[in-house]
Amino acid sequence: MGRRQVFTAWARAVAEISAELEFLARRLRGWTLLRSIRTGESCGSEEVTTGPDEVQRKAVEALSSPAVLTLLAETG
Structure with missing residues (x-):
């Protein structure tokens, strides 16, 4: 399993666990x-x-x- 797949699987697992914890869900996003x-x-x-x-x-x-960087400079 590649790094991207490992991260994606981890992110999904954490999202499920933290769905009701807004701070963790926001941080994960x-x-x-x-x-x-x-x-x-x-x-x-x-x-x-x-x-x-x-x-x-x-x-x-x-x-x-x-x-x-341009996008953030214009709108960030």
């Missing part, structure tokens, strides 16, 4: 979004711009994707 940005997976611009502030800050610090 943030981690999943950040991972998608880092790995170049498809994610919508609305997802990025409405994502948690912490994820946007981490994305700016860790990424060199011109598209994501």
Whole structure:
């Protein structure tokens, strides 16, 4: 099983466990979004711009994707 598959399986398991715990569910969505940005997976611009502030800050610090950086500069 590849890294992406392992992460996806982990994220699903944690999502099921934490579905009623809003903080954990929100944090998991943030981690999943950040991972998608880092790995170049498809994610919508609305997802990025409405994502948690912490994820946007981490994305700016860790990424060199011109598209994501431009999007956050314009709307973040």
